[in-house]
Amino acid sequence: MSKSYLLSNLPSVDEVINHERVIDILENIPRRVIVERIRNTIDSYRRNILAMKDNELKNIKVETEAIVEEVLIGCKEFMKMNLIEVINGTGVVLHTNLGRSLLADELKDKIWSIASGYSTLEIDVETGKRGSRYSHVVELIRFVTGAEDAMVVNNNAAAVMLVLGTMGKDKEVVVSRGELVEIGGAFRIPDVMEQSGVKLVDVGTTNKTHLWDYENAIGENTAALMKVHTSNYKILGFTEEISLKDMVSLGKRKNIPVIEDLGSGVLVDLKKYGITYEPTVQDSVEAGADIITFSGDKLLGGPQAGIIIGKKQYIDRMKKNPLTRAFRVDKLTMAALEATLRCYLKEDYAIKTIPTLKMITEGTNTIMDRAEKLKAMIEKMKLPIELDIEDDFSQIGGGALPLEKLPTKVLKIKALTISTAQLEESLRYYEKPIFTRIHEDIIIIDLRTIKERDFYAICDGLKKGIELNS
Numbered sequence: 161m162s163k164s165y166l167l168s169n170l171p172s173v174d175e176v177i178n179h180e181r182v183i184d185i186l187e188n189i190p191r192r193v194i195v196e197r198i199r200n201t202i203d204s205y206r207r208n209i210l211a212m213k214d215n216e217l218k219n220i221k222v223e224t225e226a227i228v229e230e231v232l233i234g235c236k237e238f239m240k241m242n243l244i245e246v247i248n249g250t251g252v253v254l255h256t257n258l259g260r261s262l263l264a265d266e267l268k269d270k271i272w273s274i275a276s277g278y279s280t281l282e283i284d285v286e287t288g289k290r291g292s293r294y295s296h297v298v299e300l301i302r303f304v305t306g307a308e309d310a311m312v313v314n315n316n317a318a319a320v321m322l323v324l325g326t327m328g329k330d331k332e333v334v335v336s337r338g339e340l341v342e343i344g345g346a347f348r349i350p351d352v353m354e355q356s357g358v359k360l361v362d363v364g365t366t367n368k369t370h371l372w373d374y375e376n377a378i379g380e381n382t383a384a385l386m387k388v389h390t391s392n393y394k395i396l397g398f399t400e401e402i403s404l405k406d407m408v409s410l411g412k413r414k415n416i417p418v419i420e421d422l423g424s425g426v427l428v429d430l431k432k433y434g435i436t437y438e439p440t441v442q443d444s445v446e447a448g449a450d451i452i453t454f455s456g457d458k459l460l461g462g463p464q465a466g467i468i469i470g471k472k473q474y475i476d477r478m479k480k481n482p483l484t485r486a487f488r489v490d491k492l493t494m495a496a497l498e499a500t501l502r503c504y505l506k507e508d509y510a511i512k513t514i515p516t517l518k519m520i521t522e523g524t525n526t527i528m529d530r531a532e533k534l535k536a537m538i539e540k541m542k543l544p545i546e547l548d549i550e551d552d553f554s555q556i557g558g559g560a561l562p563l564e565k566l567p568t569k570v571l572k573i574k575a576l577t578i579s580t581a582q583l584e585e586s587l588r589y590y591e592k593p594i595f596t597r598i599h600e601d602i603i604i605i606d607l608r609t610i611k612e613r614d615f616y617a618i619c620d621g622l623k624k625g626i627e628l629n630s
């Protein structure tokens with residue numbers, strides 16, 4: 161069979177669109193989507209044929225039926241939502257690639273009413289005049305953290321840029337060399353400084369920075385001292401860093417403000433729940449930092465946001481910076497943030513309700529209950545697999561408490577008729593994708609990050625995965 165013969169056998173777009181199975185879907189799928197799909201499919205056949213060596217041509221068949229089938233599958237795929245809910249069996253609680261913090265079910269109505277209706281977003285109900293979109297959370301943030309004033313932007317990266325761009329533009333900001341953090345993506349403290357028009361003055365060494373390092377670096381052009389929480393790594397061994405409190409007294413003495421990028425921004429003392437101490441926002445306020453920034457969707461457990469708190473005089477200046485408009489948050493974020501912050505008015509309610517805190521503080525007994533329940537459900541299906549519950553460790557993730565290992569229970573699944581890689585892939589391809597870990601050629605599902613409402617999907621995903629590959 162020659163290339164030209166195969167190419168001449170390719171159907172025309174018209175032939176495919178008039179195929180009865182394609183006519184059937186015209187009612188539900190826009191014609192433009194179908195035509196585009198047909199063109200792409202025929203094109204990819206053509207490119208494949210042209211790229212083949214003569215002896216490979218016998219491997220390809222040009223059949224209109226097969227092309228129609230491919231078009232139908234492609235059209236259905238195109239019409240589905242790309243951004244969909246998945247099941248996180250990895251045990252990484254703040255999984256940035258899977259959406260970081262989950263919002264509490266309890267917030268659903270509050271957020272949806274703002275999304276689908278007009279709201280008080282920027283209006284003062286008493287006067288009928290324009291209000292501030294920050295007003296809804298400022299008092300709450302002040303109440304919970306003890307700070308003087310607050311504002312909210314898109315994420316903590318934006319918060320840091322806004323703070324530096326407002327307080328340090330064309331001036332110098334002093335940071336320890338041990339805190340020149342890279343957060344991920346292209347967010348590196350030295351680059352952010354440069355972008356904000358700030359001259360970085362890095363002091364000390366990677367492992368040790370002394371108070372006199374900061375003091376010696378202060379000059380007439382110094383705009384601020386900055387502390388960056390090394391949230392995603394730890395320097396261990398022969399180390400010294402200056403406490404925020406000491407930096408604040410130096411700043412006071414020299415009349416220079418102190419900025420802290422706190423990263424995760426936890427609002428409860430995790431030590432009480434058996435987890436390593438992570439500096440709380442309240443501690444930083446109490447230590448006297450002039451400006452503190454942190455994320456809304458790390459350990460705070462709310463929506464993606466960057467929260468800036470501190471002295472009113474600086475926050476007022478930030479509000480006048482044009483970047484504030486560029487970084488401004490949407491009403492959905494505001495609704496979710498206010499509702500999440502309200503949970504913190506009672507700490508035990510916050511721990512019970514905010515999914516991030518609930519998952520992090522959950523004990524192995526309740527995780528074990530879920531593991532046993534899921535195991536029993538899967539066993540009932542009598543699939544060709546071996547199941548085991550074992551002790552393991554979950555991670556907090558999201559660049560928070562990188563060394564913390566939370567004891568957990570995992571379900572280990574070994575398929576007997578298909579490979580572990582095949583099963584892992586089919587679980588990922590399941591209609592509600594299931595993300596697992598592979599360890600020593602066994603699938604591992606960590607029950608810490610699994611909800612009971614996911615059990616049915618996991619069973620169905622396993623069953624289909626094994627059937628499909630067998």
Ligand SMILES: *Cc1c(COP(=O)(O)O)cnc(C)c1O
Binds near residue numbers: 316318422
């Ligand atoms: C995570 C983090 C950021 C970035 O926060 P986002 O909300 O992800 O933009 C900045 N600084 C520190 C120290 C962080 O840990």
